[in-house]
Amino acid sequence: MTEPSLSKETNLLDGLNTAQQHAVTVEPGPVLVLAGPGSGKTRVLTSRIAYLMHALDVAPWHIMAVTFTNKAAREMAHRLEALMGERLRGLTVGTFHATCARILRRETRHLLGYAGDFVIFDRDDQLQLVKQALAELDLDEKKFAPARMLHGISSAKNELVTPEKYAASNYISEVTKRVYGVYQELLVSNNAMDFDDLLLNTVLLFDDRPDILQKYQQQYQHVLVDEFQDTNTTQYELLKRLAAPQNNIFVVGDSDQSIYKWRGADFRNINRFRSHYPEAKLVLLEQNYRSTQIILDAAKAVIRHNADRVDKELFTEREDGTPIVVKEAYNETEEAEMVVDTIHDLMLKGYRAGDCAVMYRTNAQSRAVEEVFLRTSMPYKLVGATRFYGRREIRDVVAYLRVIHNPADAVSLNRILNTPPRGIGAKTQQELEDWARKKGLQPAEALVRLATDPDVQHRIGSRAFRVLSDFGELLHAWLTVRDDATVAELLDLVLEQTAYRNYINDGTEEGEERWANVMEFRSVATLAEDAPLSEFLEQVALVSDVDTLSDEENNAVTLLTLHAAKGLEFPVVFITGLEEGILPHSRSMDDMEELAEERRLFYVGLTRAKDHVYLLHTFRRTFFGDASVATPSRFLGDIPIDLVSGGAISQRREESVSRASSWSWDRNRSVPRSGRQSYNRAWNEEYQPSDRRDYTKPQRTAQAGDDVHRGANAGDGDPQTTKAAPNGKHEPQFRTGQRVRHAKFGDGIVIESKVTGTDEEVTVAFKKEGLKKLAASFANLEEIGD
DNA sequence: ACATAACAGTTTTTT
């Protein structure tokens, strides 16, 4: 080792404990880091990357670091930036899904059946496809619940099982197998992939094309993985292939924090890793830098009840701390009120609202908390629940953009065909589909044909034809400007020409809010600047709830599920609903493994806390409409009593019953459920740093690691685009995508320009007035800059 | 074709 790199190395290791230093500097090859909560694993990962680059002179483009959430990826990139500045160029830091999506995009031409840019289908889209598959197979949705089918399909994909290899051992799996097959065909015909496909297809591609695999193996000579216990079989197989043959694979995980079994994750991958790489170096990170000793002792006592685990010797230098507080509330409203009261007390002691988090097992539990927080003006930010992009209005506008990007997307087309209502009902839709099938066209192509081919042959009724061709004309216009307009401009056109605002904003408060959400989405699109539509849609598809959480968000309490809490930390943690049936969840109580996972979930919640933990449960919990008596969670009993403050549970219960009888009368006052201010804004910030490349800078020449698509879609040379030639009589003066201004109609975009005899006929989409056909000689159109 | 009413299934966790 040379002198200068040694000194750099020393700097790098400043402030790391012995185990951390060992992990950072261990020689390349397979490395397994078992990292307890709060043991600085992100720090170790980032320092390891820095070490590879500084001490071992590994080029950044030879390094890939994968995480499970964009937020984790972003944080890692931020820290690396702070550590090393611009030497990061070419480093791959991203989620499994985003990283695979990028690979698949680059290799689209090698994917059987996929033409051009595929889109990513989310769960809603998937369910639509499953329903369609069931219909095609003449199976009853009632008997074969689409959600169940989808779960079976997803599990198969997570296990690297294709429809052909799917083992049908009984009737239900026989049906699943067939549905899986049709579902997969439907995905391909929609030119779409679901989340699982991103991983699965990457592995399949690598297995199919060793030459392509080799290309990526050569590029990614060092692979690092965060939250390794959360990998599923497909992800594990992907890593194995990528890391070979050198096997420079550095994984960090903690089996006690494995909480995604239901999603196919298998912490036994940690064991598989050890047997697959017998030479793997093992590093244990056991010092906790986050929590007080009391919190850590409580967490250890809880997790010790799980069988078949290797006990870690977690320790901290933060001695003592305050006892864990366990409280019983009468019902969920009182529970939330207790949270608010406690936060108020803590604020008198110098804590801020932003220091506090309220965690719960199910999203449904957030409602009561939100209502009380609104009523008491306690600021909060909510992670998840009705996700911003899960809202109807957002899904609508995204569906428009998706159809424009990928006309093969029949699921999205279905959604927008009559949204807003434009007279295309079931019957008209059927006529369109029949005609399209007869002509061998996709429905979207058929629409455009109906609108643009004056000699079109059809037997569609005149009324139906009119509404269809009207819509086809709009679609044609959007498709024409697609490659020249920014996402925001496309969105404006769509909103304007469909009068979407009128449709969604019915004058009610809710309508106002819906429109505000659309405008929020618009500003997201504006922030994306000149990112191509494909990339914008991909980012929209791959954001998660935790991603919406930003640290510098204004000072507000964080409300989130225990699942979403993993990887985060807060000075003060409240966990609500510590009741049998909730935590542990009723669906996980009979199975020992699932129960163990519930316990890990509780463990994850506890270990998020730095200073204070409050555990709440209720006497009466309301489920669907009516309330029933709740039993305190068995997990509470796992905590040694000397770590807990407060009297015996039974005594508190009596108190709360008598309190409740005095004031439970007036509690049905409803609180308006609007004003979920913060997370829209947070969502915005998704588009800021690290994940996104800067398109305003001059482009490097394409190299491995680059997304080669930029705006234009594969296989489409756009013959209509003609460069402006202001002189010649027979050359059109306007080109598609040209921005123009009209004295009366305002600003717009040229959709088409045809030379007709001596004049030029220009079709312009005006932002305010919609589509107009104008004669260039009269219209006096003024060209305006981009 | 669309608006309204009735109804069913839903709620575990998510990239």
Next chain:
DNA sequence: ACTGTTATGT
């Protein structure tokens, strides 16, 4: 309680 789907009436 809530949402999305289906039946019914205009």
